[in-house]
Amino acid sequence: MVAPAARKSRQARVVWGDRVVTVGGDAPVRIQSMTNTDTVDVIETAIQVKELAQAGSEMVRITVNTPEAAAAVPYVREQLDRMGENVPLVGDFHYNGHRLLTEFPDCAKALSKYRINPGNVGKGDKKDKQFGQMIEAAMQYDKAVRIGVNWGSLDQELLAELMDENSRRAVPWDGRQVMYEALITSAISSARRAEEMGLNGDQIILSCKVSGVQDLVAVYRGLSARCDYALHLGLTEAGMGTKGTVASAAALSILLQDGIGDTIRVSLTPQPGEARTQEVVVASEILQAMGMRSFVPSVTACPGCGRTTSTTFQELARDIDQHLRSQMPVWRVKYPGVEKMKVAVMGCIVNGPGESKHADIGISLPGNGESPAAPVFIDGEKAMTLRGDRIAQEFHEIVQAYVER
Numbered sequence: 001m002v003a004p005a006a007r008k009s010r011q012a013r014v015v016w017g018d019r020v021v022t023v024g025g026d027a028p029v030r031i032q033s034m035t036n037t038d039t040v041d042v043i044e045t046a047i048q049v050k051e052l053a054q055a056g057s058e059m060v061r062i063t064v065n066t067p068e069a070a071a072a073v074p075y076v077r078e079q080l081d082r083m084g085e086n087v088p089l090v091g092d093f094h095y096n097g098h099r100l101l102t103e104f105p106d107c108a109k110a111l112s113k114y115r116i117n118p119g120n121v122g123k124g125d126k127k128d129k130q131f132g133q134m135i136e137a138a139m140q141y142d143k144a145v146r147i148g149v150n151w152g153s154l155d156q157e158l159l160a161e162l163m164d165e166n167s168r169r170a171v172p173w174d175g176r177q178v179m180y181e182a183l184i185t186s187a188i189s190s191a192r193r194a195e196e197m198g199l200n201g202d203q204i205i206l207s208c209k210v211s212g213v214q215d216l217v218a219v220y221r222g223l224s225a226r227c228d229y230a231l232h233l234g235l236t237e238a239g240m241g242t243k244g245t246v247a248s249a250a251a252l253s254i255l256l257q258d259g260i261g262d263t264i265r266v267s268l269t270p271q272p273g274e275a276r277t278q279e280v281v282v283a284s285e286i287l288q289a290m291g292m293r294s295f296v297p298s299v300t301a302c303p304g305c306g307r308t309t310s311t312t313f314q315e316l317a318r319d320i321d322q323h324l325r326s327q328m329p330v331w332r333v334k335y336p337g338v339e340k341m342k343v344a345v346m347g348c349i350v351n352g353p354g355e356s357k358h359a360d361i362g363i364s365l366p367g368n369g370e371s372p373a374a375p376v377f378i379d380g381e382k383a384m385t386l387r388g389d390r391i392a393q394e395f396h397e398i399v400q401a402y403v404e405r
């Protein structure tokens with residue numbers, strides 16, 4: 001699989017202790033996520049950050065919305081450090097970030113990156129000053145920033161200016177184009193302003209989030225053509241379940257295929273009882289499906305049809321998939337490269353042997369009316385045929401032996 005050529009961006013460094021997460025440049029596309037706990041609840045927040053990090057989130061954003069939350073941030077960091085979790089924390093600031101970063105220096109130090117929303121950093125004369133205070137904190141403590149514009153909280157003064165300008169055009173743009181321009185202008189002009197204040201441009205990451213797939217594609221194509229800052233991609237408020245997953249995958253894949261995007265977040269609304277980590281799993285699957293990164297061995301399985309009247313192959317595919325995923329924390333360290341392994345579990349001999357040959361290990365379970373035999377292919381060659389009631393167990397053992405070898 002050939003990964004698309006990436007747009008050349010600057011490289012930011014998001015650092016905590018020995019852990020350096022590079023974003024942009026030649027770094028792989030990074031995965032990030034955000035907690036939904038009240039940051040004041042230090043233990044709950046630290047536990048969720050750790051869960052997200054263990055699921056594969058390489059940076060975790062937490063809400064910093066009140067003095068109490070800002071005061072809690074160093075304790076969240078301390079808890080994580082005690083748990084041996086060094087994932088960098090990103091502070092999500094809106095409205096009062098300038099005050100919180102100035103009045104709570106321990107919070108400013110404990111975070112590795114600040115998310116600044118130029119749409120609500122302040123109005124009129126105060127805007128520049130308050131934005132400047134956040135940039136000064138980033139410079140003082142040597143932190144990266146994400147200038148994150150969102151069309152739900154777009155700078156209204158800028159939008160009004162652009163609409164006014166548009167009304168004087170011979171052929172005015174439509175409302176959507178004006179909105180795109182406002183998002184892009186807000187992000188880029190804020191970044192340039194931060195650089196003028198002295199912040200190293202490499203340490204600036206930009207995002208312009210919207211909730212429609214076509215809008216996101218249009219905005220990021222425009223944004224990427226007009227600057228070389230590292231870009232954070234995400235379909236904001238993507239929604240729940242299948243809708244949110246599919247919309248995020250569609251939007252992010254189009255842009256990633258164009259080489260646009262240095263870090264991604266899938267903003268899923270968890271369904272009741274659904275783990276917050278699901279958004280990290282979806283983000284990882286998008287990058288893996290695109291051939292850009294590998295996180296877990298992939299299991300290819302056919303959908304099954306009238307040729308398979310039992311669910312044996314589906315159960316085997318599910319069990320193998322779960323087993324491989326559960327082993328990864330240990331295997332990743334013990335068997336480097338194991339995440340690139342491909343396993344095929346197929347329902348009959350129609351496509352089974354062919355698909356198995358393309359995998360590192362593949363098995364075709366006997367379909368309806370076929371002889372009760374399951375050919376196994378290893379590295380493209382037929383290695384054996386399994387028979388009897390222990391086919392699933394024996395295949396598990398073969399996979400295990402392959403990994404160890």
Ligand code: SF4
Nearest residue numbers: 302304305347348350
């Ligand atoms: Fe049906 Fe066999 Fe194709 Fe699976 S491999 S979908 S069982 S024909």
